[in-house]
Amino acid sequence: MEEELKQTCLYDKHVALGAMMKPFGGFMMPIQYSTITDEHQAVRNHVGMFDVSHMGEIFVNGPDAAKFVNHIFTNDIEGMADGQILYGMMCYPDGGTVDDLLVYKEFTPDSYLLVVNAANIDKDDAWIRENSKAYDVVIDNQSPKWGQLAIQGPEAEAVVEKVTGLSVHDLTFYTFRDFAGVGSHKARVIISRTGYTGEDGFEIYSEPEVIREYWDAFIEAHVVPCGLGCRDTLRFETGLPLYGDELSKDITPVMAGLSIFCKFEKKEFIGKEALEAQKENKPAKRLVGIELHDRAIPRAGYPVELEDGTQVGVVTTGYHSITLDKSLCFALVDTAYSKLGTPLMIRIRKKVFPGTVVKKRFYQANYKK
Numbered sequence: 001m002e003e004e005l006k007q008t009c010l011y012d013k014h015v016a017l018g019a020m021m022k023p024f025g026g027f028m029m030p031i032q033y034s035t036i037t038d039e040h041q042a043v044r045n046h047v048g049m050f051d052v053s054h055m056g057e058i059f060v061n062g063p064d065a066a067k068f069v070n071h072i073f074t075n076d077i078e079g080m081a082d083g084q085i086l087y088g089m090m091c092y093p094d095g096g097t098v099d100d101l102l103v104y105k106e107f108t109p110d111s112y113l114l115v116v117n118a119a120n121i122d123k124d125d126a127w128i129r130e131n132s133k134a135y136d137v138v139i140d141n142q143s144p145k146w147g148q149l150a151i152q153g154p155e156a157e158a159v160v161e162k163v164t165g166l167s168v169h170d171l172t173f174y175t176f177r178d179f180a181g182v183g184s185h186k187a188r189v190i191i192s193r194t195g196y197t198g199e200d201g202f203e204i205y206s207e208p209e210v211i212r213e214y215w216d217a218f219i220e221a222h223v224v225p226c227g228l229g230c231r232d233t234l235r236f237e238t239g240l241p242l243y244g245d246e247l248s249k250d251i252t253p254v255m256a257g258l259s260i261f262c263k264f265e266k267k268e269f270i271g272k273e274a275l276e277a278q279k280e281n282k283p284a285k286r287l288v289g290i291e292l293h294d295r296a297i298p299r300a301g302y303p304v305e306l307e308d309g310t311q312v313g314v315v316t317t318g319y320h321s322i323t324l325d326k327s328l329c330f331a332l333v334d335t336a337y338s339k340l341g342t343p344l345m346i347r348i349r350k351k352v353f354p355g356t357v358v359k360k361r362f363y364q365a366n367y368k369k
Helices: 010-016 035-046 065-071 118-131 156-164 206-220 228-237 272-281
Strands: 022-023 027-032 046-051 058-059 086-089 095-103 111-116 138-141 147-152 176-182 187-192 201-206 224-226 285-292 303-307 311-322 327-334 345-348 350-357
Touching: 010 027, 010 206, 027 228, 035 046, 035 224, 035 228, 046 228, 058 065, 058 118, 065 111, 065 118, 086 118, 086 187, 086 345, 095 118, 095 201, 118 138, 138 272, 147 156, 156 187, 176 206, 187 206, 187 285, 201 224, 228 311, 228 327, 285 311, 285 345, 311 345, 327 350
Parallel strands: 046 224
Antiparallel strands: 022 027, 046 147, 058 111, 058 138, 086 095, 095 111, 147 201, 176 187, 187 201, 285 327, 285 350, 303 311, 303 345, 311 327, 345 350
């Protein structure tokens, strides 16, 4: 029997706006409201708003919280300041990726918020609990109790301050602020400055009713509602991975080119030995960017070949870039063919199209440092 799809706290708002709704990560989510191109351009040039309430929020509290989170997380949280955020992965002992996530160091002692991918909430919760048994911590999966908006684009700061009445201009990249007792609900509101689009932007977390009110207020302020369609085209142009495409139990952070988020100088973390060995000996496959010399669009699953027809990889994500007007893709290829400038072919149905290995960051991000 198929699992029933969940709805975010903004589901009825999306339907009322005529959004195209499709399943994603176990939720019925808006893919687009107008066109993916218009929404993409709104974020690149002005400001757009995403419902990201499907993401998971798992809190880790207790005397061993820092030690435990460092045990399951590839990045190093030792010395994190209150209000700081780090990106990294949780890995299996063999180096495969459980999930990529953000760790928020809360303003109360021994407390961390782990923001995980929607499709992985239950799996991550189980993994975290299983590995916490030797530690004095409390795992509190509060995912259903939180809603989340992402306000993204060069005008995001001005719009967030105007609509919320809260001061966020001095938040730097990968930091957050905790606002207690905001508005008529006297609810806790967390505002962070991270993003998944390559543009400046903020995430607003609060209880569902507060998020519903903020959604309406941003719509009234003429902020463009954006679906997951352009969220994917935006993150892709900036070289950001999506779990299930560029990371998985079979695709390690080293293979995905994310070793920078694996702090091997740490004493230990789950998967460290396997990842170290893979980095030292080179993985069998690597994730690369490929630019096609044609307007044909490479899609996930299409074969990557040599000129003689030998398959050496597969496309993980591909688009004709809206911002750059180029046909581009990420592909997982045999390491021997991962060097920049290597000529490769993409098989699109019965034809093959020539391309070249290029840097995965196709578009230069515009974050506020």
